[in-house]
Amino acid sequence: MGMTNSASEPTALIRAQGLTKVFGARSAVDGIDFEVRDGEFFGFLGPNGAGKTTTMRMIAGVSPRSAGTLEIFDMDPDLHGSEIRGQIGVVHQQETLDMELTVLENLLVFGRFFGMDRASIATRAAELLELFQLSDRAKDQVEPLSGGMKRRLSIARSLIASPRILMLDEPTTGLDPQARHLLWDALQRLKRGGTTIVLTTHYMDEAEQLCDRLVVMDQAKIVAEGSPRQLIVEHASREVLELRFPNGTESIDTKVLEGIGDRYERLAERVIVGCENGEAAHARALEHGLDPESWLVRRSSLEDVFLRLTGRTLDE
């Protein structure tokens, strides 16, 4: 709003600097900086407790920040929360639908909260039910729907007022793979339609598939930022060799591990080796006398980025 930018820099819809949230003596979010640009698919990737939900709540204007600056559409959510919320669609981590109402009623009622008139709500609701493949369930009660359908309805509901930003907090947690892929498709269609999307996830494949840009969060801080490709190039080697030792990895000599590839991480029952060529690294491991029960070579992923930056895995 009112902001002009040079043609090369797309408008930032969300800008945070030193954003902090303290609960009691603990920081849930500790001085993070980020920017979400118009039209992009932006992700917060991090394990449970990293501070993703807290960050989303601050952006959505339902959690006053403890310190730092935060601007959404160039407005401060503490002062213009209602106006900001009118242009943001929020999908919570836990379901917040009215289970007693029908699918359609959930949408109709919600449109009114945004001050829309009944005619435009009805038109928009029909579009959204179509887009999320819920048209044939419009008159059914929500309660008995499957988890995937409920989640699609939650997203449809959040889009009723055609928000500029859609915010999704762990949208696929608890869904089966098929429901997950259906949802990914719908989100990609939305993005192509011009909606800016902010998503949190602790699934690295989700972040890798969907996000144009993401920040990796751990223990209330941002530890890395970039496109999935950039992050992998910057923080991981080309390939990864995984060696499995069901009897534990403590007894393995550090010197040996250092000699196999560019870097390594020692987990409880696995050693993860970052290297240019996985096959060659495996050969070196055998030469050094290692005897893994099994092994595999794969391309580096965001999981390896996270491991490299924090020494832990995402689902730990």
Next chain:
Amino acid sequence: MTAASSVAPNRTRSRLAAIREAAPHPTRWRHVVGYMVTVYRREWQGSVFSGFIEPLVVLAGLGIGLGVLVGDKAAEITGGVSYVAYIAPALMVSSAMNLATSEAAWPILARVAWVRIYHAMVATPLNAADVMVGAITFIVGKVAFAAAFFAGVLLVTGIATSPTGALGMIAVSVLTAFAFGAPMAAFSVTQKSDQGFAFLFRLIITPLGFFSGTYFPIENLPFAAQVLSWFTPLAHGVALSRSMALGTPVTYVWFHVGALLLWGIVGTVVAIYLFRKRMLK
């Protein structure tokens, strides 16, 4: 506007904006009422008995049954009218209390803690205050309907004779619903489970129904209990409602009305405060 506002320091202006953010909006709350009406249209059968039929059953049972027991003594207690006519206006407000408190209990707790739709609502242009104001308004409106139905039955059966009196009783029921619904909402938004409700209903709401002048004049209670009664909303509602119905003058009308309004307004402010605290962490 003019020079005055541009001179106003930035801090004052942002403080005003922050207050406007937290305060109820003049009209947004009606969408919350609209939502509750949608819910109610779907499940009205469930609350028709407790809200509309049960009070009549109680009136019939107690009015006729107790009326026979009380017999000729009735006139001493009631100042001349039949026992049914004596307790009917009081039962009307005590059922307003029952309906308002139960509507402000489970339905609100469920939306905070179980189905959690309030979490979705405060993420729209509505704020926490709008949600509470709308929720309380819906409860008061629902009680108004139930009271109108009850008053209609009283008129048709001849238990009440004055239509103006009936309108007055409905107004008192609405005030009573406000006086109970708002503080109950304030309690509900702090709860994690419904165990607190059992305690509250058994220890406070149900006993109030007996000791607030509903079935016998409050003056028959020990002095301490009388004083205690006036600190609760129901006694005020009963006193007003009965005088409306029987056309007897009531002393201190504004004391009673004021007490009910005070309970409702303070309850609403506290409910908004506690709800914000719960939702906006």
